[in-house]
Amino acid sequence: MGKSTVRTAQRVIQIAGLTLFCLCLYCEPPSQAKAGAVLHEHRVDHLHRGISLFKAGQLALAEIEFAKALTEKRQSAQAYYFLGMIAFQQSKVEQAERMFSRAIELNPLYAESYNSLGVLYDRQDKFTQSERAFQTALRLKANYAKAHFNLGLSYRRQSRIELAVQEFLYVLHIEPHHNLAHSELSEIYGEQKKYALAAQHLEEELRLSTAPAMTHVRLGEMYFNLSHFHKAISHFVAATEKDPTLALALSHLGYTYKTLGEYEKAQTYFDKALSVDSANTEASMNLGLLYLDKNELGKASRLLKATVLLDSNQVEALYHLGRIYLRDGKLAEAVSALQAAIQKCPNHTQSYYQLGMAYQELIETRLAAENFQLFKQFERKDRSERKNRKLQY
Amino acid sequence: MEKVSRLHAIRVSESVGFGRITFLFRLVRSFRTSRLASFWLVASVWLFLVQTVADADRYQSPINFVDVSAQAGIHFTHTNGASGEKYLVETMGGGGGFLDYDNDGLLDIYLVNGGPLPGFKSNQRLRNALYRNQGDGSFRDTTEEAGVSGNGYGMGTAAADYDNDGFVDLFVTNFGLNTLYHNNGNGTFSDVTARAGVQGDGGWATSAGFFDHNNDGFLDLFVCYYLDFDLDHNVRCGEHYRKGFRSYCHPDQYPGLSNKLYRNNHDGTFTDVSKTAGIANLEGKGLGVVLADLDDDGFTDIYVANDSVANFLYHNNGNGTFTDVGLISGTAYNENGEAQAGMGTDISDSNGDGRPDILVTNLDFEGATLYQNNTKGSFTDVSFPSGLAEATLRFVGFGTRFVDFDNDGDQDIFIANGHVIDNIEQVSDTIKYLQPKLLLENRKGRFVNMSKQLGPALVSPSAGRGLAIGDYDNDGDIDFLVMNCNQPPNLLQNQGGNQNHWITIKLVGLLGNRDGIGAKVHVVAGRMTQRQQVKGGMSYLSMHDPRLNFGLGKAEKVDLIEVHWPNRDVDRVRDVNSNQIVTIRESQGLAKDPREKR
Numbered sequence: 001m002g003k004s005t006v007r008t009a010q011r012v013i014q015i016a017g018l019t020l021f022c023l024c025l026y027c028e029p030p031s032q033a034k035a036g037a038v039l040h041e042h043r044v045d046h047l048h049r050g051i052s053l054f055k056a057g058q059l060a061l062a063e064i065e066f067a068k069a070l071t072e073k074r075q076s077a078q079a080y081y082f083l084g085m086i087a088f089q090q091s092k093v094e095q096a097e098r099m100f101s102r103a104i105e106l107n108p109l110y111a112e113s114y115n116s117l118g119v120l121y122d123r124q125d126k127f128t129q130s131e132r133a134f135q136t137a138l139r140l141k142a143n144y145a146k147a148h149f150n151l152g153l154s155y156r157r158q159s160r161i162e163l164a165v166q167e168f169l170y171v172l173h174i175e176p177h178h179n180l181a182h183s184e185l186s187e188i189y190g191e192q193k194k195y196a197l198a199a200q201h202l203e204e205e206l207r208l209s210t211a212p213a214m215t216h217v218r219l220g221e222m223y224f225n226l227s228h229f230h231k232a233i234s235h236f237v238a239a240t241e242k243d244p245t246l247a248l249a250l251s252h253l254g255y256t257y258k259t260l261g262e263y264e265k266a267q268t269y270f271d272k273a274l275s276v277d278s279a280n281t282e283a284s285m286n287l288g289l290l291y292l293d294k295n296e297l298g299k300a301s302r303l304l305k306a307t308v309l310l311d312s313n314q315v316e317a318l319y320h321l322g323r324i325y326l327r328d329g330k331l332a333e334a335v336s337a338l339q340a341a342i343q344k345c346p347n348h349t350q351s352y353y354q355l356g357m358a359y360q361e362l363i364e365t366r367l368a369a370e371n372f373q374l375f376k377q378f379e380r381k382d383r384s385e386r387k388n389r390k391l392q393y
Numbered sequence: 394m395e396k397v398s399r400l401h402a403i404r405v406s407e408s409v410g411f412g413r414i415t416f417l418f419r420l421v422r423s424f425r426t427s428r429l430a431s432f433w434l435v436a437s438v439w440l441f442l443v444q445t446v447a448d449a450d451r452y453q454s455p456i457n458f459v460d461v462s463a464q465a466g467i468h469f470t471h472t473n474g475a476s477g478e479k480y481l482v483e484t485m486g487g488g489g490g491f492l493d494y495d496n497d498g499l500l501d502i503y504l505v506n507g508g509p510l511p512g513f514k515s516n517q518r519l520r521n522a523l524y525r526n527q528g529d530g531s532f533r534d535t536t537e538e539a540g541v542s543g544n545g546y547g548m549g550t551a552a553a554d555y556d557n558d559g560f561v562d563l564f565v566t567n568f569g570l571n572t573l574y575h576n577n578g579n580g581t582f583s584d585v586t587a588r589a590g591v592q593g594d595g596g597w598a599t600s601a602g603f604f605d606h607n608n609d610g611f612l613d614l615f616v617c618y619y620l621d622f623d624l625d626h627n628v629r630c631g632e633h634y635r636k637g638f639r640s641y642c643h644p645d646q647y648p649g650l651s652n653k654l655y656r657n658n659h660d661g662t663f664t665d666v667s668k669t670a671g672i673a674n675l676e677g678k679g680l681g682v683v684l685a686d687l688d689d690d691g692f693t694d695i696y697v698a699n700d701s702v703a704n705f706l707y708h709n710n711g712n713g714t715f716t717d718v719g720l721i722s723g724t725a726y727n728e729n730g731e732a733q734a735g736m737g738t739d740i741s742d743s744n745g746d747g748r749p750d751i752l753v754t755n756l757d758f759e760g761a762t763l764y765q766n767n768t769k770g771s772f773t774d775v776s777f778p779s780g781l782a783e784a785t786l787r788f789v790g791f792g793t794r795f796v797d798f799d800n801d802g803d804q805d806i807f808i809a810n811g812h813v814i815d816n817i818e819q820v821s822d823t824i825k826y827l828q829p830k831l832l833l834e835n836r837k838g839r840f841v842n843m844s845k846q847l848g849p850a851l852v853s854p855s856a857g858r859g860l861a862i863g864d865y866d867n868d869g870d871i872d873f874l875v876m877n878c879n880q881p882p883n884l885l886q887n888q889g890g891n892q893n894h895w896i897t898i899k900l901v902g903l904l905g906n907r908d909g910i911g912a913k914v915h916v917v918a919g920r921m922t923q924r925q926q927v928k929g930g931m932s933y934l935s936m937h938d939p940r941l942n943f944g945l946g947k948a949e950k951v952d953l954i955e956v957h958w959p960n961r962d963v964d965r966v967r968d969v970n971s972n973q974i975v976t977i978r979e980s981q982g983l984a985k986d987p988r989e990k991r
Binding site for chain 1: 633643723758782823
């Protein structure tokens with residue numbers, strides 16, 4: 001064998017070895033390739049399985065699946081996101097924050113992570129951070145209704161009502177059937193005494209879904225405030241048809257009929273409300289007031305006393321009890337009840353008036369004058385607030 | 394025609410009832426002995442009872458109110474001059490009432506009109522109207538010949554003989570300068586406003602009344618002022634309800650104006666003594682006023698119904714000054730300590746205890762308010778216990794009077810209703826703009842709505858504002874004149890209210906003011922004692938029959954009429970026959986007044 005042959009053989013072996021090396025690089029050995037394929041398949045399964053379990057509310061099992069997904073070599077922003085959601089639901093705030101932050105590190109373009117982080121910060125009253133997170137989510141994902149909604153909720157918690165309204169309205173612009181946005185807007189408008197707008201949104205809520213009885217009650221309240229008493233009655237009735245044990249609806253029916261001067265019907269509904277729920281303070285108080293209007297002071301007094309026993313913070317009940325005592329000539333008791341009302345609510349205008357009248361009867365001139373003065377002060381303030389609403393006659 | 398047919402209907406039903414009894418008697422006699430007889434007897438009795446009950450259900454009150462405006466020749470329509478800008482003044486008028494301007498013993502009618510507001514498109518000349526009572530149920534328009542067509546945007550009226558010359562003069566309040574017409578005694582009037590000094594300062598005047606505040610024998614003038622409202626700064630309201638919705642603003646939007654008291658100088662002129670008298674108060678938004686002695690101290694007090702702020706009760710201190718005792722007397726607010734809308738007002742003894750009580754009309758869902766006079770200068774709000782609040786809850790009440798419409802000796806209540814917001818039905822499914830009148834019968838201190846039983850004219854809805862009462866046909870029962878906003882008035886003739894006995898008393902003062910305003914009259918007839926006073930103001934934007942009508946029930950004569958004059962003299966007249974109009978002159982007693990016609 002000559003030197004050339006040896007050299008050729010060396011070259012062949014080199015080339016073969018090189019080829020084999022390359023093959024090893026790019027082709028997994030059969031057993032390893034299969035294992036790799038299985039490994040890849042398991043990673044996909046864990047994540048999706050975890051998502052399914054999460055959606056089904058099986059958080060513990062979902063957590064395991066997401067953890068498994070993460071033990072794979074490839075890190076998954078989604079897995080971290082869902083782990084964050086689980087931690088959030090378990091009130092593990094710091095853990096949730098870590099998970100969401102990690103998800104963002106891995107995928108800074110995943111808007112859902114920012115949205116959830118925003119919610120987390122909001123719950124901790126970290127409003128600047130939450131707003132920043134929501135705004136980022138919105139920059140990343142146009143028309144992200146959920147983020148707009150959550151931002152609206154946050155604004156509402158901060159009493160930045162106009163901004164909250166803007167966000168909820170924008171949600172409806174994106175998704176006109178967003179029930180929760182309608183619900184939030186109806187509450188806000190109700191609080192702002194914009195009853196027509198509140199009613200509009202409640203009507204949408206009813207139209208979009210089989211709303212609970214309370215939605216009918218709230219809509220009835222709005223119509224009552226708008227003096228649409230027949231509509232109010234129809235919604236309170238609808239509420240009682242959905243839930244015959246809803247004492248609030250029965251009580252509201254009583255109050256509406258009382259307002260209309262239909263005292264027999266009013267009494268019937270108040271009695272029904274109390275038979276369903278003897279602790280319903282609205283019904284017991286308003287039935288007491290009905291008896292007061294009829295000058296049946298004994299019955300009125302019993303009901304108002306019962307209301308106060310049920311809820312000692314019921315300022316209105318204390319106030320009206322004071323009225324009854326005053327009408328009945330029980331001046332000391334009147335003073336006591338009215339003072340209790342004022343203690344609970346120092347700007348309860350009418351209590352100062354009645355207290356002034358009581359002290360006048362007791363010939364306590366100085367105390368009468370003091371209370372009348374306070375009454376006039378609060379009365380002016382109430383009138384000024386009314387003026388700002390530019391009410392019609 | 395209607396009155397005759399109603400009486401006929403009653404007689405027919407009575408005769409049918411008698412016929413049935415006769416039939417039954419014959420039946421019993423003829424069928425004594427048989428079982429069949431028993432059956433028929435029972436059946437007949439049953440049928441008789443059923444029919445009687447049915448008849449009772451169909452039976453209407455014998456009293457009926459009929460709108461006779463058209464047949465009386467009153468062709469007037471109040472025009473509010475609206476243009477769609479919702480100026481609040483558009484919805485608050487109009488007024489008017491009764492006065493006997495030609496001293497013929499018959500009540501004439503004066504009606505106040507609105508005026509053109511910016512944007513109002515019409516060529517029609519808007520003027521007030523004076524209608525002379527012809528004595529035959531008809532009226533003739535004598536506005537131009539009398540010279541009282543008015544100027545500016547009219548609101549209300551007050552009438553009294555302020556110069557004691559024997560002829561009633563006329564004061565017209567305006568949204569703008571007011572007008573005082575002196576009665577020349579020959580069917581004409583002269584505008585003496587500038588000389589008299591009662592034009593005001595161009596603000597929004599509403600109700601007014603004459604009274605003698607210092608008992609000097611001459612009538613002074615009280616004028617209510619409402620809001621500091623000017624057409625160039627009209628606020629837009631209603632949008633809080635619904636975008637694009639517009640309606641009349643709540644009075645909260647505007648500051649109030651001070652009322653005015655003009656003291657009569659005895660020479661045809663007046664002096665504004667508002668500040669020195671203590672009645673100048675910018676917190677008020679006066680709509681209605683009644684001038685009467687509430688505490689029987691011999692001095693006339695002033696009660697002002699204010700809109701959505703505390704009412705005023707100005708107690709006359711007897712020295713030319715007044716003190717507002719509204720709050721401490723319990724008449725400023727309702728029993729719940731709330732200020733109410735306060736439109737019309739009147740005073741009378743509603744419960745027969747001899748003390749005058751105060752009536753105020755309010756907005757819907759507030760109910761009218763009745764303050765019952767206790768002793769010690771305090772009042773109790775009995776609106777609910779008396780049934781008044783319940784009966785009035787759904788209505789917006791304006792003009793109102795206590796009145797004994799059926800002459801049974803107690804004070805009933807009449808209210809002219811009508812909403813303020815002419816497009817209210819766009820915002821409520823329960824409340825209407827046009828509303829029926831309410832006539833509430835006093836049943837031992839409890840007020841019951843009788844409107845439906847007293848004729849369709851009462852339940853016919855309108856935008857009621859002013860209300861005047863008077864016996865324009867001198868038949869002994871009280872008729873009503875309702876003035877409606879932007880509509881014709883209703884002259885409601887009382888037909889049948891004189892079936893009970895009555896007496897109407899006209900007072901002529903000689904030492905005191907000629908109209909006897911401020912005098913108190915006690916009438917005793919059998920077991921019944923009644924007290925009334927000749928008051929100023931009353932109701933809303935209106936003026937009334939100055940005579941006092943007393944219902945006597947079944948009493949055929951009056952045992953005693955006692956007149957307590959403002960100067961504390963007392964005249965007594967005894968044994969007067971009922972069912973007549975009598976005149977009592979100060980210090981002279983009963984006088985036969987040949988001018989009283991029936």
